[in-house]
Amino acid sequence: AQRVTQPEKLLSVFKGAPVELKCNYSYSGSPELFWYVQYSRQRLQLLLRHISRESIKGFTADLNKGETSFHLKKPFAQEEDSAMYYCARHCYGGSQGNLIFGKGTKLSVKP
Amino acid sequence: DAGVTQSPTHLIKTRGQQVTLRCSPKSGHDTVSWYQQALGQGPQFIFQYYEEEERQRGNFPDRFSGHQFPNYSSELNVNALLLGDSALYLCASSLLRSYEQYFGPGTRLTVT
Numbered sequence: 171a172q173r174v175t176q177p178e179k180l181l182s183v184f185k186g187a188p189v190e191l192k193c194n195y196s197y198s199g200s201p202e203l204f205w206y207v208q209y210s211r212q213r214l215q216l217l218l219r220h221i222s223r224e225s226i227k228g229f230t231a232d233l234n235k236g237e238t239s240f241h242l243k244k245p246f247a248q249e250e251d252s253a254m255y256y257c258a259r260h261c262y263g264g265s266q267g268n269l270i271f272g273k274g275t276k277l278s279v280k281p
Numbered sequence: 282d283a284g285v286t287q288s289p290t291h292l293i294k295t296r297g298q299q300v301t302l303r304c305s306p307k308s309g310h311d312t313v314s315w316y317q318q319a320l321g322q323g324p325q326f327i328f329q330y331y332e333e334e335e336r337q338r339g340n341f342p343d344r345f346s347g348h349q350f351p352n353y354s355s356e357l358n359v360n361a362l363l364l365g366d367s368a369l370y371l372c373a374s375s376l377l378r379s380y381e382q383y384f385g386p387g388t389r390l391t392v393t
Contacts, residue, residue, distance in 0.1 A: 202380055204380070213387070214384040216381055268337070270326070271324050
């Protein structure tokens with residue numbers, strides 16, 4: 171089965187510090203990878219996807235096929251970045267559906 | 282556009298009962314997917330509907346069934362509820378060929 175692993179359940183940093191949320195995926199061809207975010211009392215929403223190579227809210231994520239990783243990074247964390255972050259990959263067909271999610275990492279940015 | 286809407290917001294059921302959850306997709310979207318999110322876990326795919334047919338199904342028992350209507354809205358039905366079915370049920374809509382899914386706020390189901 172294809173997997174997405176987020177090794178950290180909780181990541182706590184101070185405002186202005188760099189942040190990196192880790193994501194590893196099981197290898198299978200050319201994956202389509204995403205980061206979703208869920209702010210407190212809000213719905214799950216797409217933050218960014220690797221294919222667009224864009225920066226959203228200062229976050230970037232680079233696909234490293236050699237390490238099968240797709241870590242989310244931001245050079246200077248802000249308090250409003252505090253949220254649950256889920257890494258996900260698109261899966262073609264099979265019983266796992268369109269999106270396979272990791273278990274999520276809760277980011278807490280302290281003032 | 283209100284985006285993806287789900288009803289009800291919360292639901293409490295007893296073991297063995299049946300439940301129906303509803304979802305209206307984002308305007309213009311034709312595909313609806315359902316996910317179960319247990320506490321402390323990421324969303325897990327249940328099934329996907331397009332053109333009123335189930336296109337893909339995750340590893341969920343037949344107690345979980347669904348339906349899509351001509352207006353693209355969808356229902357998730359769960360029969361013979363178990364305590365383990367307690368979770369947040371998320372609906373996501375998209376265009377069939379698009380990777381991007383838009384999620385609803387979810388329905389919190391508690392089985393006692």
